Amino acid sequence: MSEGTRTTGGHAVLADLLRDEIGGGTYPVGSRFPTEPELQERFGVGRHTIREALKLLAEQGILGRRRKTGTTVLAQRPVAPYVHSLRDLKGLFDFAQSTQLDVRHYGFASSVAKSFESFSGLREGRWLRVAGVRSTRNDQQPLCWSEVFVPEKLAPALEAIQQGDRAIYEVIMDEQGLKLDYVEQEVSATTMPAAMADLLHAGTETAALAVKRRYVANNGQTFELSYNLYPATRYSVRSVIRQRI
Template sequence: MQTIKRQSLIAQVTDQLRAEIASGRWSVGDRIPTEPALCDMTGTARNTVREAVQSLVHAGLLERRQGSGTYVIATDEQEVAFADFFAAARRQDLMELREALEVTAAGLAARRRDDADINTLRVAQELRNRAWTGVVDPGVAVDTDAQLHRAIVAASHNDVYLEFYDSLLPALRQSVAQRDVASGPSYTELHDAVVDAVIAGDENAARTAARDLLAGVEEFD
């Protein structure tokens, strides 16, 4: 960071804090420096820093946690806007979007997956299966489900797909969390079929398995 020397201090400090997040120096989940530390880093008064931080809280990039500090929860405003839009979308619209994205991504993943992807998929598959066997913690079950789906999309090696899917993930987590995770079906076999087809490099089978999985989830809902 550089010391602020010009006018419009709040806007300039806000831009600098945003730049720290966008650059990855402050990642999602990180606690940002305290207000006194930010004052030293920017050469501005505490009120200026507080207003700048609050601006990014309103933008959805930061979250204040009582007694703990302020944390990064998103990397840019567009991501937040997408998440809010998807969260408000009709469930049917969301499922149709998932089918268009995840079925194609599964086929691409089967064609393009590498050894690192295979290892990631196996780990994600194992974690999900464990979390969904006699569900003890619904939150963990939802998170492991989301991470497995994301790993499949990541294995497609299409950066645009993955960026868009990351914007969709909060809404997908919320959708899964609304179900009775503890007593409802686990869909373990359907998830395994997608992972196995991707790892086997069978593009047609991967697409079919992904479509069957989403159809199974939609039918239960």
């Protein structure tokens, strides 16, 4: 079947063809992708069709597009969204076991009040800040930028954080003899900084979801705060809401 015939179905068909070529190694990850004029000349279709096809591949996390640097191949296959079923505290433990954190920063911050001002009653003082890229364990695809804050007196060592598949709050509970009482969560829509989009292989995607959580022990103490920034198409929360009787 000729390329012209295959692309007569529009941008979706063209996107399928280009996705197959990328998946087959024609354009390796990290390489520059052909320009819009080059693709127009090759396939004999209009500029709009080319742009819509590239937009679709960018939304799937396969291509990254920048005005000054052009189009780059980010992945061989679409980045699947992470669906977080959050019915109870077990859902948080499942999240920790199905993802992993590549620590890029381990140090102390003087205050967190401004970043977590929606959570009342936070104490002043130094907090340990652990930050990095969180990826899914099954395919190693980047999922979000993650930051965790722990009061200085409860701060675990970096070695303890990097061992096994436990979440940081689990490490703290074990070391400090704490029991988790509840988790307060806030999800908000925001924009994705260009540098962060590059780090997460998010292409031109600018919409993002910010998820903030506060972990509170049964003694009323806040022992962890977390901030996760997701490209909007990579994360969704699934909840069950029941009628109270």
